[in-house]
Amino acid sequence: VEVEALDNDHDENSEQWPRLSPRRREEIFTALSRVDSEELFLSLSAADQAELLPLIPVPERRSYLRMLAYDDATDLIQNLPPEERENALSLLDAPTRRDVSALLAYAEDEAGGLMNSSYVRLRPEMTVDEAITYLRAQALTQVETIYYAYVMAADQRLVGVLSFRDLFLAPPSKKTAEIMKTDLVTIPEEMHQEEVSRMFSQHNLMAIPVVDNDGRMKGIVTVDDIVSVVQEEATAAIQRIGGLESLDAPYFQLSFLKMLKKRAGWLTLLFLGEMLTATAMGYYEKEIEKAVVLALFIPLIISSGGNSGSQATTIIIRSMSLAEVTLKDWLKVLGRELASGLALGGILGSIGLIRILLWPSRMQTYGEHFLRVGLTVAISLLGIVLWGTVMGSMLPFVLRRLGFDPASASAPLVATLVDVTGLIIYFSVASVVLHGVML
Amino acid sequence: VEVEALDNDHDENSEQWPRLSPRRREEIFTALSRVDSEELFLSLSAADQAELLPLIPVPERRSYLRMLAYDDATDLIQNLPPEERENALSLLDAPTRRDVSALLAYAEDEAGGLMNSSYVRLRPEMTVDEAITYLRAQALTQVETIYYAYVMAADQRLVGVLSFRDLFLAPPSKKTAEIMKTDLVTIPEEMHQEEVSRMFSQHNLMAIPVVDNDGRMKGIVTVDDIVSVVQEEATAAIQRIGGLESLDAPYFQLSFLKMLKKRAGWLTLLFLGEMLTATAMGYYEKEIEKAVVLALFIPLIISSGGNSGSQATTIIIRSMSLAEVTLKDWLKVLGRELASGLALGGILGSIGLIRILLWPSRMQTYGEHFLRVGLTVAISLLGIVLWGTVMGSMLPFVLRRLGFDPASASAPLVATLVDVTGLIIYFSVASVVLHGVML
Numbered sequence: 120v121e122v123e124a125l126d127n128d129h130d131e132n133s134e135q136w137p138r139l140s141p142r143r144r145e146e147i148f149t150a151l152s153r154v155d156s157e158e159l160f161l162s163l164s165a166a167d168q169a170e171l172l173p174l175i176p177v178p179e180r181r182s183y184l185r186m187l188a189y190d191d192a193t194d195l196i197q198n199l200p201p202e203e204r205e206n207a208l209s210l211l212d213a214p215t216r217r218d219v220s221a222l223l224a225y226a227e228d229e230a231g232g233l234m235n236s237s238y239v240r241l242r243p244e245m246t247v248d249e250a251i252t253y254l255r256a257q258a259l260t261q262v263e264t265i266y267y268a269y270v271m272a273a274d275q276r277l278v279g280v281l282s283f284r285d286l287f288l289a290p291p292s293k294k295t296a297e298i299m300k301t302d303l304v305t306i307p308e309e310m311h312q313e314e315v316s317r318m319f320s321q322h323n324l325m326a327i328p329v330v331d332n333d334g335r336m337k338g339i340v341t342v343d344d345i346v347s348v349v350q351e352e353a354t355a356a357i358q359r360i361g362g363l364e365s366l367d368a369p370y371f372q373l374s375f376l377k378m379l380k381k382r383a384g385w386l387t388l389l390f391l392g393e394m395l396t397a398t399a400m401g402y403y404e405k406e407i408e409k410a411v412v413l414a415l416f417i418p419l420i421i422s423s424g425g426n427s428g429s430q431a432t433t434i435i436i437r438s439m440s441l442a443e444v445t446l447k448d449w450l451k452v453l454g455r456e457l458a459s460g461l462a463l464g465g466i467l468g469s470i471g472l473i474r475i476l477l478w479p480s481r482m483q484t485y486g487e488h489f490l491r492v493g494l495t496v497a498i499s500l501l502g503i504v505l506w507g508t509v510m511g512s513m514l515p516f517v518l519r520r521l522g523f524d525p526a527s528a529s530a531p532l533v534a535t536l537v538d539v540t541g542l543i544i545y546f547s548v549a550s551v552v553l554h555g556v557m558l
Numbered sequence: 559v560e561v562e563a564l565d566n567d568h569d570e571n572s573e574q575w576p577r578l579s580p581r582r583r584e585e586i587f588t589a590l591s592r593v594d595s596e597e598l599f600l601s602l603s604a605a606d607q608a609e610l611l612p613l614i615p616v617p618e619r620r621s622y623l624r625m626l627a628y629d630d631a632t633d634l635i636q637n638l639p640p641e642e643r644e645n646a647l648s649l650l651d652a653p654t655r656r657d658v659s660a661l662l663a664y665a666e667d668e669a670g671g672l673m674n675s676s677y678v679r680l681r682p683e684m685t686v687d688e689a690i691t692y693l694r695a696q697a698l699t700q701v702e703t704i705y706y707a708y709v710m711a712a713d714q715r716l717v718g719v720l721s722f723r724d725l726f727l728a729p730p731s732k733k734t735a736e737i738m739k740t741d742l743v744t745i746p747e748e749m750h751q752e753e754v755s756r757m758f759s760q761h762n763l764m765a766i767p768v769v770d771n772d773g774r775m776k777g778i779v780t781v782d783d784i785v786s787v788v789q790e791e792a793t794a795a796i797q798r799i800g801g802l803e804s805l806d807a808p809y810f811q812l813s814f815l816k817m818l819k820k821r822a823g824w825l826t827l828l829f830l831g832e833m834l835t836a837t838a839m840g841y842y843e844k845e846i847e848k849a850v851v852l853a854l855f856i857p858l859i860i861s862s863g864g865n866s867g868s869q870a871t872t873i874i875i876r877s878m879s880l881a882e883v884t885l886k887d888w889l890k891v892l893g894r895e896l897a898s899g900l901a902l903g904g905i906l907g908s909i910g911l912i913r914i915l916l917w918p919s920r921m922q923t924y925g926e927h928f929l930r931v932g933l934t935v936a937i938s939l940l941g942i943v944l945w946g947t948v949m950g951s952m953l954p955f956v957l958r959r960l961g962f963d964p965a966s967a968s969a970p971l972v973a974t975l976v977d978v979t980g981l982i983i984y985f986s987v988a989s990v991v992l993h994g995v996m997l
Contacts, residue, residue, distance in 0.1 A: 397854050418835035
């Protein structure tokens with residue numbers, strides 16, 4: 120009954136799809152009529168299509184694959200396990216297979232892997248009138264919508280671009296070369312999709328041409344494909360900042376074990392790092408024995424370092440990925456973050472000091488030297504927040520400089536690094552301030 | 559000299575813009591020639607344009623504003639301080655002013671605030687031939703690119719949509735009503751931009767019409783505007799997860815004090831929450847005095863709870879914002895997260911136990927009861943990771959249920975909440991396992 124309810128509304132069906140378990144999806148898909156499963160299939164993402172392909176009876180697979188535009192077929196095949204790709208390719212017709220094979224050579228997250236070739240090619244010597252006629256004829260055969268016409272020399276080099284509007288507005292007898300825009304925005308084939316999406320938000324274009332090193336036109340990337348790219352990249356960034364491997368799949372679609380693996384890896388790594396705190400604390404066992412009151416503030420102090428570090432690292436990672444901050448800005452950022460750390464540490468230190476000095480039972484809880492205890496906490500907070508802020512903001516620069524992804528500096532990683540050093544700062548301050556009094 | 563260097567390359571200029579300080583930007587802008595500053599002005603975001611407007615001599619402001627398409631003018635005016643908006647409006651020509659005022663009534667992050675009215679309106683009774691002629695004539699007057707033609711009844715109700723391709727392919731004598739697509743994807747005026755961007759990634763359309771409650775066409779939202787919306791929303795989400803207010807501006811553009819405010823608010827709030835750990839620890843002072851060894855593991859144990867909580871909350875918040883998980887999934891999520899928490903806690907607990915039991919100097923560091931200490935740590939880790947995972951995953955549901963933004967449950971907030979309860983779990987386990995032996 121429920122299967123039929125889903126059956127009746129395809130839109131709802133494909134919207135619910137990411138929330139269904141793999142088993143449920145299999146049930147629904149196999150229960151649908153041929154027409155309905157085709158419609159559902161077309162509405163899904165490439166990853167979901169790849170998952171359904173094995174459920175389709177072998178003789179029918181060919182027609183499902185051939186329903187797809189060649190760039191969508193490429194995406195589907197890219198989502199198949201490597202050993203199944205050859206087989207899927209063999210089901211395509213020869214020209215599509217050639218195009219798909221060419222696209223498969225690009226990584227999925229490169230400009231080359233995002234592009235399609237549904238664009239209108241004009242020659243510089245065509246007149247506007249010829250161009251409009253040619254363009255109308257092409258509109259009939261093109262699979263995807265067309266936005267711009269690209270003017271190419273005989274050797275396939277891109278020499279100019281024209282919008283439909285430019286064409287309609289120009290005198291019919293002018294040459295395209297005379298009215299085309301030659302101040303071109305282009306993308307190299309191997310540009311990463313994150314940078315490609317930045318180009319789109321900077322230039323507000325509907326499509327950007329992809330060219331090789333010699334300026335030869337390879338295809339276009341259209342803005343509608345960029346929306347999902349930006350969503351995907353953002354999800355991955357959020358998950359890395361939250362301290363796990365990016366899931367690359369919706370919550371309910373990921374099997375329990377796969378999800379566990381994505382979380383356990385980082386959690387274990389952080390745990391191993393955090394074990395250093397137990398070792399560090401071992402060195403201060405005697406101090407704690409003499410002044411148990413010091414132990415009371417450990418969680419407060421290390422978490423403040425962790426929180427300020429998380430903030431700083433989050434800000435810098437995001438600014439780097441939006442190219443608002445680049446590697447050469449490190450000194451400017453350092454200066455600003457030193458000031459921020461001092462200010463933030465000052466605020467938290469003052470609150471901590473006031474809390475201890477004004478606590479009603481301060482003598483019983485902190486002993487007669489509550490003023491010195493308060494100073495120890497306040498100075499440590501200043502030091503640790505400053506340290507956390509500087510560490511958190513500089514780590515992404517260090518990682519990028521070393522060739523790693525700055526986003527590997529997740530908030531929990533920074534917090535862990537700051538925890539160990541924070542303890543050292545705290546007990547060092549204590550050994551000075553409380554020297555001869557409690558220690 | 560540097561000003562002139564920037565002067566020569568406008569593209570570079572506007573790309574560098576977000577990285578320049580407000581003073582530097584003022585310097586450059588005022589040093590440019592009129593033509594160059596106009597070009598730079600047009601290449602900037604609405605927020606940047608709003609910032610520059612006061613720098614433009616009063617008599618010239620009118621022509622700068624009138625260079626903008628009316629939706630871009632609306633964005634600029636929306637970015638001005640409220641007291642300056644009326645003045646800017648008065649500089650526009652009468653019809654544009656009317657359109658801008660209508661758009662200003664919408665919140666900037668609603669569908670209504672994103673839409674423009676550069677679309678082609680057709681009547682159902684037009685023939686394809688008439689439609690094509692009309693469409694070509696409109697292309698000459700439209701400011702932005704056109705993708706679809708919308709078919710509207712006499713009362714402005716949207717009844718169908720046609721792509722250019724549909725029109726060119728159809729027999730010229732057919733009525734648009736016969737060939738139009740009536741299975742429409744539309745957006746209500748007050749839909750939030752986050753949901754609007756989800757519609758675009760689901761439906762892969764270049765533009766979606768905005769309609770009021772009676773189905774009357776109000777405008778269209780085009781996909782190129784959605785790319786920046788998705789970027790903005792992602793940045794805000796990342797910054798909230800990292801434990802700060804969303805900055806709403808690039809790093810170098812935000813003044814030091816504004817940036818400090820965005821960070822200090824959350825940091826202070828978390829600090830005040832974390833102070834509860836000092837209070838909680840106060841209750842266990844005697845236990846720590848008797849068994850100082852317990853203090854050694856406090857950072858390790860509470861950070862493990864915090865990290866597992868951060869992971870869980872990050873996963874759920876992102877899944878909710880992508881609508882992969884909704885409010886009614888809470889029980890399914892709870893079941894899954896209970897299992898995850900047990901598994902993750904089991905892994906960390908085992909590592910902790912092994913570490914203590916196999917530590918070379920275990921007798922000196924942990925005393926003769928190192929086995930019981932190890933068990934205390936292992937059981938506490940299991941309990942705290944389980945608790946952190948469940949808390950972290952359920953908090954976004956609770957917040958959404960209460961009508962708050964689930965994304966307010968930042969990773970550091972969850973960590974703070976888990977820290978306090980984590981201490982209680984740890985010392986409760988200790989009081990049982992070490993009872994009569996060390997406590």
